[in-house]
Amino acid sequence: MDKTLKKNILLGFFVLVGMTLFIAGIFLVGSKNEMFSKTFPISAKFTNATGLKPGSNIRYNGVKVGIVKSVNLINDTLVQVDMQIEESKRHFILSTAIAAIASDGLMGDKIVNISAGKGAGAEVRNGDLLQANNPLNTDKVLLTLSQSNENIRVITENLKTLTADINSNNGPVQLLYKDGAMAQNLKRSFGNLDAITNKVLNVSSSLQNITSQIQHGNGALGEIINDSSLSKNLSYTMGKLKETSDALNTASGQLSKTIGHANSGKGALNMLLTDTTFSATVQQSMINIKSASKGLDEDMEALKHNFLTKGYFRKQAKKERKALKDKE
Amino acid sequence: MMGAMSHIEPGKQVAQPAIEISHLQKAFGSKVVLSDFNLTINNGETVVVMGRSGIGKTILIKCIIGLIKPDGGQMFVFGKDISKLDHRELDELRMRVGFVFQSSALYDSMTVRENLEFPLRRDRRKKITENIDDLVREALRNVGLENAIDLMPSELSGGMRKRIGIARGLILKPEIVLYDEPTTGLDPITSEEITQLILSLQQKYKTTSIIITHDVDLAREAANRIVFLAKGVAYTQGTYDELVHSDDPEIKHFFKR
Amino acid sequence: MASIPKIKTVFSKSLDDFFYGIAELAQFSVNVFREGIRPPYEFKEVLNQCYEIGIKSFVLVGVTAFILGLVLVMQSRPTMIEFGAGSYLPAMSSISIVREIGPLVTALICAGKIGSGISAELGSMKVTEQIDAMEVSGTNPFKYLVATRILATTLMIPVLTVYADFISLIGAFTGSNIKDDVNVHFYFNRVFEALHYTDVIPSFTKTFFFGFTIGLVGCTKGYNSKKGTEGVGKAANISVVVSMVGVIIIDMVVTQITSMLGYL
Numbered sequence: 001m002d003k004t005l006k007k008n009i010l011l012g013f014f015v016l017v018g019m020t021l022f023i024a025g026i027f028l029v030g031s032k033n034e035m036f037s038k039t040f041p042i043s044a045k046f047t048n049a050t051g052l053k054p055g056s057n058i059r060y061n062g063v064k065v066g067i068v069k070s071v072n073l074i075n076d077t078l079v080q081v082d083m084q085i086e087e088s089k090r091h092f093i094l095s096t097a098i099a100a101i102a103s104d105g106l107m108g109d110k111i112v113n114i115s116a117g118k119g120a121g122a123e124v125r126n127g128d129l130l131q132a133n134n135p136l137n138t139d140k141v142l143l144t145l146s147q148s149n150e151n152i153r154v155i156t157e158n159l160k161t162l163t164a165d166i167n168s169n170n171g172p173v174q175l176l177y178k179d180g181a182m183a184q185n186l187k188r189s190f191g192n193l194d195a196i197t198n199k200v201l202n203v204s205s206s207l208q209n210i211t212s213q214i215q216h217g218n219g220a221l222g223e224i225i226n227d228s229s230l231s232k233n234l235s236y237t238m239g240k241l242k243e244t245s246d247a248l249n250t251a252s253g254q255l256s257k258t259i260g261h262a263n264s265g266k267g268a269l270n271m272l273l274t275d276t277t278f279s280a281t282v283q284q285s286m287i288n289i290k291s292a293s294k295g296l297d298e299d300m301e302a303l304k305h306n307f308l309t310k311g312y313f314r315k316q317a318k319k320e321r322k323a324l325k326d327k328e
Numbered sequence: 329m330m331g332a333m334s335h336i337e338p339g340k341q342v343a344q345p346a347i348e349i350s351h352l353q354k355a356f357g358s359k360v361v362l363s364d365f366n367l368t369i370n371n372g373e374t375v376v377v378m379g380r381s382g383i384g385k386t387i388l389i390k391c392i393i394g395l396i397k398p399d400g401g402q403m404f405v406f407g408k409d410i411s412k413l414d415h416r417e418l419d420e421l422r423m424r425v426g427f428v429f430q431s432s433a434l435y436d437s438m439t440v441r442e443n444l445e446f447p448l449r450r451d452r453r454k455k456i457t458e459n460i461d462d463l464v465r466e467a468l469r470n471v472g473l474e475n476a477i478d479l480m481p482s483e484l485s486g487g488m489r490k491r492i493g494i495a496r497g498l499i500l501k502p503e504i505v506l507y508d509e510p511t512t513g514l515d516p517i518t519s520e521e522i523t524q525l526i527l528s529l530q531q532k533y534k535t536t537s538i539i540i541t542h543d544v545d546l547a548r549e550a551a552n553r554i555v556f557l558a559k560g561v562a563y564t565q566g567t568y569d570e571l572v573h574s575d576d577p578e579i580k581h582f583f584k585r
Numbered sequence: 586m587a588s589i590p591k592i593k594t595v596f597s598k599s600l601d602d603f604f605y606g607i608a609e610l611a612q613f614s615v616n617v618f619r620e621g622i623r624p625p626y627e628f629k630e631v632l633n634q635c636y637e638i639g640i641k642s643f644v645l646v647g648v649t650a651f652i653l654g655l656v657l658v659m660q661s662r663p664t665m666i667e668f669g670a671g672s673y674l675p676a677m678s679s680i681s682i683v684r685e686i687g688p689l690v691t692a693l694i695c696a697g698k699i700g701s702g703i704s705a706e707l708g709s710m711k712v713t714e715q716i717d718a719m720e721v722s723g724t725n726p727f728k729y730l731v732a733t734r735i736l737a738t739t740l741m742i743p744v745l746t747v748y749a750d751f752i753s754l755i756g757a758f759t760g761s762n763i764k765d766d767v768n769v770h771f772y773f774n775r776v777f778e779a780l781h782y783t784d785v786i787p788s789f790t791k792t793f794f795f796g797f798t799i800g801l802v803g804c805t806k807g808y809n810s811k812k813g814t815e816g817v818g819k820a821a822n823i824s825v826v827v828s829m830v831g832v833i834i835i836d837m838v839v840t841q842i843t844s845m846l847g848y849l
Contacts, residue, residue: 015639019744022789029785055783390717422723431713431714433715435718436706436709436713447723450723
């Protein structure tokens with residue numbers, strides 16, 4: 001009987017410890033999944049909720065505050081994402097907060113990232129609809145960038161012809177000042193250049209924005225950046241873009257000066273003919289623009305090889321190929 | 329020999345036979361074991377069932393205790409039709425019948441003490457928790473193995489196992505005991521010891537017994553009556569002397585061996 | 586001695602055996618439920634069997650689970666590092682351990698150890714008439730031997746699985762720490778962060794079915810084993826094979842059901 005008692009005590013201990021482990025495990029899992037804490041609902045509407053599932057994490061400035069409850073289409077363009085937020089985190093989230101869909105690490109699940117919006121607001125209430133920041137479309141950014149690059153190349157070609165004309169000294173200078181069309185041309189090129197410079201500046205600033213978001217950890221690319229070379233690449237690209245736009249700026253400034261001179265008409269022809277420095281300046285500008293354009297080209301190439309954007313370029317190339325085929 | 333018949337079961341008619349078997353049939357598939365077996369055993373009688381191996385002797389006594397369901401015929405034990413009893417009544421009846429198995433059937437996972445305690449603890453007729461130990465010791469004393477109480481069955485010799493098997497079969501002080509080849513597989517000396525043990529317990533508890541055996545010595549010493557089982561029926565029955573001097577070639581052959 | 590049966594086989598010898606085995610299992614499980622729910626209940630024997638099955642398998646299950654957790658991490662680590670996903674090791678190991686490795690390894694080990702043990706024990710009890718002896722002592726062997734064992738395996742395999750999961754996670758942690766230096770808190774935080782209810786509940790539920798299968802097969806094969814020591818050995822062997830296959834089939838079915846319910 002004594003033996004049986006001992007056995008049963010051991011058995012009781014065994015089962016109790018097993019059950020304790022199980023329940024502790026359940027609670028640990030639960031606490032990570034907000035099953036046992038009090039929550040309140042909020043929602044946001046996105047244009048695209050790829051990869052978001054019930055149970056996906058919600059982070060506020062990177063700290064986990066809740067889970068996604070459901071993802072539902074509400075009309076042809078919008079997806080409503082209902083979220084459960086821990087009651088204890090309520091006072092951090094203001095009604096001005098912005099929700100965005102981001103990625104949890106390199107291969108991680110999609111998450112909803114909530115960040116503080118501009119301006120003060122009241123504490124978020126049950127059922128509030130947060131402002132949604134739809135995913136920044138890198139595809140679009142890259143598209144703009146490649147168009148700018150193309151434009152710059154065309155302008156460079158134009159300018160090259162122009163400088164060749166100037167350098168040749170074969171009377172076309174005369175033509176330049178006689179022929180209004182030419183002047184008009186030059187002016188237009190200059191205007192184009194200006195516009196492109198602005199565009200590049202915009203792209204560069206939006207890239208800068210992404211990078212700074214990334215660096216603050218609340219961007220889409222979150223964790224990757226910290227340990228991959230992409231960050232370096234991106235900032236390098238940024239630097240280059242800045243240089244390019246600076247160079248373009250300088251060039252356009254110089255051209256503007258030239259045209260100013262030309263327009264003033266005061267001994268301009270003479271000056272133009274005798275002053276080699278002007279010619280040199282134009283040439284220098286050309287070189288600058290060329291090198292900037294080349295730099296941009298290189299950056300584009302680098303971006304093409306970056307694995308994150310590879311997909312985009314591949315798609316682009318495919319499209320081109322297809323278009324070519326269709327033409328044939 | 330009929331001295332033991334008296335008043336074992338108060339309230340029951342003395343004349344009522346302990347076991348009454350009529351037209352018992354049992355077949356396994358197409359193999360007929362018992363075709364039309366009839367036997368009546370009176371209270372206090374010791375009947376030895378003999379016959380060749382595989383002829384169905386063990387089947388017979390397993391039918392009596394309800395371990396095997398017969399295909400036909402009737403069996404009355406203490407006047408009750410075995411085939412008409414429900415689970416509970418059958419269990420109650422089994423408490424009054426001891427069964428000593430051929431292989432002793434000691435529970436391998438239990439000590440000798442636990443083996444003997446098992447039927448006592450399982451006896452739902454009464455709560456006998458306080459004197460279980462006494463009953464176990466008495467049973468062991470009866471078979472002369474008191475010091476084996478804490479051994480495991482695997483530590484026992486063949487003869488000891490048989491003794492413990494007998495002790496377990498008798499521990500509930502049954503009115504009927506069924507012995508399935510109690511001396512098979514033992515040397516002649518041990519067989520003789522077991523035979524004497526059975527006889528002395530018979531004397532002590534005044535039980536009705538059926539003994540299945542090939543052991544002619546056991547049959548001679550224990551039997552009031554011998555039933556020779558062959559061809560699925562009670563081929564012949566009579567006292568030891570009658571059978572030994574029988575002219576039937578089958579029986580002659582058996583006893584000559 | 587046996588006369589020739591009229592019909593030799595229905596399909597073929599092995600196919601007949603197969604269907605017969607299935608029918609045997611089905612009939613046996615019906616009996617288990619029928620006998621098991623009727624009082625009296627053999628609580629003491631259930632506890633005894635739980636001890637025999639649970640505690641006596643603990644060390645074997647524990648050691649195996651630890652080693653498998655360790656090996657899992659050591660094997661997958663280089664590949665995951667190569668893909669720059671080294672930080673996903675805890676999540677990967679916890680999900681594979683809790684969903685699959687823990688339950689399956691426990692069940693397979695127990696099918697080997699407990700299944701064969703039960704069927705050898707019942708087989709030899711049958712052969713040596715111990716089962717008859719029990720019945721004669723007013724004990725329903727179906728209740729006392731079979732129902733208790735099946736109940737015990739059904740209850741103990743889940744408990745063993747919980748232990749196996751935890752021990753395996755500790756093994757995985759050890760594996761991560763051979764090459765890296767991960768602290769316990771961080772590791773288990775990642776482990777539990779990766780887990781969801783939909784990982785834990787289905788995989789825990791299926792262990793009850795594993796346990797039932799192991800007990801049922803072991804008891805059926807043992808209880809119906811043929812006379813003689815050869816029959817007992819064969820019963821033990823078949824019981825291991827059948828319960829292992831059964832466990833794996835149940836695993837597949839449960840996985841399919843879980844995925845149909847949208848939990849995968």
